[in-house]
Amino acid sequence: xxxxxxxxxxxxxxxxxxxxxxxxxxxxxxxxxxxxxxxxxxxxxxxxxxxxxxxxxxxxxxxxxxxxxxxxxxxxxxxxxxxxxxxxxxxxxxxxxxxxxxxxxxxxxxxxxxxxxxxxxxxxxxxxxxxxxxxxxxxxxxxxxxxxxxxxxxxxxxxxxxxxxxxxxxxxxxxxxxxxxxxxxxxxxxxxxxxxxxxxxxxxxxxxxxxxxxxxxxxxxxxxxxxxxxxxxxxxxxxxxxxxxxxxxxxxxxxxxxxxxxxxxxxxxxxxxxxxxxxxxxxxxxxxxxxxxxxxxxxxxxxxxxxxxxxxxxxxxxxxxxxxxxxxxxxxxxxxxxxxxxxxxxxxxxxxxxxxxxxxxxxxxxxxxxxxxxxxxxxxxxxxxxxxxxxxxxxxxxxxxxxxxxxxxxxxxxxxxxxxxx
Numbered sequence: 001x002x003x004x005x006x007x008x009x010x011x012x013x014x015x016x017x018x019x020x021x022x023x024x025x026x027x028x029x030x031x032x033x034x035x036x037x038x039x040x041x042x043x044x045x046x047x048x049x050x051x052x053x054x055x056x057x058x059x060x061x062x063x064x065x066x067x068x069x070x071x072x073x074x075x076x077x078x079x080x081x082x083x084x085x086x087x088x089x090x091x092x093x094x095x096x097x098x099x100x101x102x103x104x105x106x107x108x109x110x111x112x113x114x115x116x117x118x119x120x121x122x123x124x125x126x127x128x129x130x131x132x133x134x135x136x137x138x139x140x141x142x143x144x145x146x147x148x149x150x151x152x153x154x155x156x157x158x159x160x161x162x163x164x165x166x167x168x169x170x171x172x173x174x175x176x177x178x179x180x181x182x183x184x185x186x187x188x189x190x191x192x193x194x195x196x197x198x199x200x201x202x203x204x205x206x207x208x209x210x211x212x213x214x215x216x217x218x219x220x221x222x223x224x225x226x227x228x229x230x231x232x233x234x235x236x237x238x239x240x241x242x243x244x245x246x247x248x249x250x251x252x253x254x255x256x257x258x259x260x261x262x263x264x265x266x267x268x269x270x271x272x273x274x275x276x277x278x279x280x281x282x283x284x285x286x287x288x289x290x291x292x293x294x295x296x297x298x299x300x301x302x303x304x305x306x307x308x309x310x311x312x313x314x315x316x317x318x319x320x321x322x323x324x325x326x327x328x329x330x331x332x333x334x335x336x337x338x339x340x341x342x343x344x345x346x347x348x349x350x351x352x353x354x355x356x357x358x359x360x361x362x363x364x365x366x367x368x369x370x371x372x373x374x375x376x377x378x379x380x381x382x383x384x385x386x387x388x389x390x391x392x393x394x395x396x397x398x399x400x401x402x403x404x405x406x407x408x409x410x411x412x413x414x415x416x417x418x419x420x421x422x
Contacts, residue, residue: 002097004235004236005097005234005235006097006100008231008234008235008236009097009100009101009103009104009231009234010100011227012104012227012228012230012231013100013103013104013107013227013231014227015223015224015226015227015228015231016104016107016108016111016224016227016228016231017047017107017110017224018220018223018224019107019111019220019221019224019225019228020043020044020046020047020107020110020111020114021043021044021047021220022216022217022218022219022220022221022223022224023043023111023114023115023217023221024039024040024043024044024114024217025040025213025214025216025217025220026214026217026218026220026221026275026279027039027040027042027043027117027118027121027217027324028040028210028213028214028217028410029208029209029210029211029212029213029214029215029216029217030118030121030208030209030214030272030324031121031122031206031208031209031323031324032122032206032209032400033209033210033400033410033411034399034400034401034402034403034409034410035121035122035400035401035402036209036210036402036410037402037405037406037408037409037410038121038122038124038126038401038402038405038406039117039118039121039122041126041406042114042117042124042126042129043114043117045126045129045130045133046110046113046114046117046133047110047114049130049133049134049137050106050109050110050113050133050134050137051106051110053109053134053137053138054102054105054106054109054110054137054142055086055087055102055106056085056086057085057086057138057142058106058109058137058138058141058142059084059087059102059105059106060082060083060084060085061138061142061143061146062105062142062143062145062146062149062150063084063102063105063146063149063150064084064146064150087099087102090102101234104231104234105145105149108145108176108179108180108228109137109141109142109145111180111228112141112176112179112180112183112184113133113136113137113141113184115180115184115185115188115326115330116133116136116184116187116188116191116326116377117129118188118322118323118324118325118326119188119189119191119192119322119323119324119326119327120188120191120192120195120323121323121324122198122206122323122397122401123195123198123323123391123392123397123401124195124390124391124392125389125390125391125392125405126405126406127388128384128385128388128389128390129390131384131388132191132380132381132384132390135380136187136376136377136380139376139380140183140187140372140373140376140377141179141183144178144179144183144369144372144373145179146163147163147164147165147166147179147368147369148163148165148166148171148173148176148178148179148365148369149163149176149179150163151163151166151167165178165364165365165368165369169361169364169365170357170358170361171361171362171364171365172287172288172291172341172345172348172358172361172362173287173338173365174229174232174243174286174287174288174289174290174291175228175229175232175243175286175287175289175290176228176232176286176287177283177284177286177287177288177334177337177338178287178334178338178365178366178369178370179369180286180334181283181286181287181330181331181333181334181337182330182331182334182335182338182366182369182370182373183369183370183373184326184330184331184373185326185327185329185330185331185332185334185370186331186369186370186371186373186374186377187373187374187376187377188322188326188327188330188331188377189320189322189326189327189331189374190373190374190375190377190378190381191377191378191381192320192321192322192323192327193320193378194378194381194382194385194390195381195385195390195391196321196391197319197320197321198321198323198397199394199397199398201321202316203316208272211271211272214271214272214275215271215275217275218275218276218278218279221278221279221282222251222278222279222282225247225251225282225286226244226247226248228247228286229243229244229246229247229285229286229289229290230243230244230247230289232290233290239290242289242290242294243289243290245294245297246285246288246289246290246292246294246297247282247285247289249294249297249298249301250281250282250284250285250289250297250298250300250301250304251277251278251279251280251281251282251285251301252278252281252301253281253297253298253299253300253301253302253305254277254278254280254281254282254284254301254302254304254305254308255274255277255278255281255305256277256302256305257277257301257302257303257304257305257306257309258273258274258276258277258280258305258306258308258309259273259274259277260305260306261273261305261306261309261310262309273309276308276309276312276325276329277305277308277309279329279333280304280305280308280309280329280333281300281301281304281305281333283304283308283329283330283333283334283337284300284301284304284333284334284336284337284340285297285300285301285337286334286337287334287337287338287341288300288337288338288340288341288345291341291345291346291348292340292341292344292345292346293346296340296344299344300336300337300340300344303336304333304336304337307332307333307336308328308329308332308333308336311327311328311329311332312325312327312328312329313328314328315327315328331370334366335366335370338362338365338366339359339362339363339366341358341362342356342358342359342360342361342362342363343359345358392404392405
């Protein structure tokens with residue numbers, strides 16, 4: 001059975017890892033032509049850096065000894081299982097399940113960090129971003145992954161030990177609605193506030209420079225999301241099948257409701273709106289994919305498509321510049337999907353005659369991870385801005401940061417797309 005699990009997870013690892021290049025395409029198409037290299041580099045930079053940090057010590061922090069949870073643990077140094085540094089504990093079994101599980105969890109760490117970059121498009125220094133990515137992953141993602149993902153079950157499926165949000169609070173989060181979505185969304189809000197608004201910030205200031213590139217990115221993300229969610233079962237069984245099915249229908253429903261929202265409010269649906277709806281639906285179903293009957297997954301998708309479409313308008317009302325709507329889609333979608341379990345989750349939902357205990361546990365999980373991620377991200381970003389600088393100079397921002405930060409252009413000067421959205 002374990003070999004089957006290993007083969008299953010190896011496939012899932014490749015699919016989830018592919019999500020980060022997909023995110024680069026998704027984000028890259030949404031920015032100006034003069035910023036697309038910078039935008040995509042932040043995703044690829046996170047992939048490189050966080051992968052190494054995860055193997056070096058991230059896994060040891062998140063999946064420390066039984067009963068510990070990252071920095072709140074008591075084993076080793078600051079809760080780190082020393083034997084797990086560089087996965088040394090598992091190297092005697094070259095094809096062990098532990099090695100592929102560590103790799104699978106590492107892909108989650110990579111995409112979570114990369115998601116944050118969308119909030120600071122067009123105005124961030126690459127070196128400063130890489131410093132932020134490494135510190136935030138170390139101080140925030142690695143420990144909160146332990147709070148939620150590090151648990152063990154007995155033969156009856158009951159939690160016997162593990163991360164405190166799951167074991168002690170009772171949070172249900174199948175694939176990372178809190179750790180990945182709320183964590184990245186809250187951090188994105190903090191970093192956007194520290195860096196401030198782009199020059200000339202207003203609604204419609206820049207049109208996406210390459211809509212097909214964004215649609216390709218959305219398709220890759222959705223493809224990888226099937227492994228992201230179903231793979232979290234760690235086996236190809238009935239629960240994974242339910243998670244897979246719900247990962248199909250919730251984004252589909254969200255695409256429809258987002259398009260309808262645009263048709264009603266703006267007169268016509270857009271391709272970027274359809275793509276954003278698919279991502280919003282995938283975000284919302286991430287924590288709840290194994291806890292909802294399909295009909296409620298569809299309801300969740302329909303709701304979150306409208307809620308997230310409306311939420312991204314808040315940045316203009318509230319005056320913060322979340323460039324590519326990480327807050328409106330990932331933070332808001334993650335919150336909605338996580339709380340939805342407490343309302344409509346099978347066997348625990350309030351609307352099915354159960355108590356409000358599960359809804360309270362879900363809210364505690366959202367608040368704990370959201371506040372911790374926001375505060376830590378703000379402190380890290382503020383420290384970087386006040387020391388080496390995080391935001392590019394105004395002249396770089398206005399001209400486009402690709403040639404200055406990376407010495408490259410996405411398109412040749414004679415390409416009619418170049419400079420179209422300056």
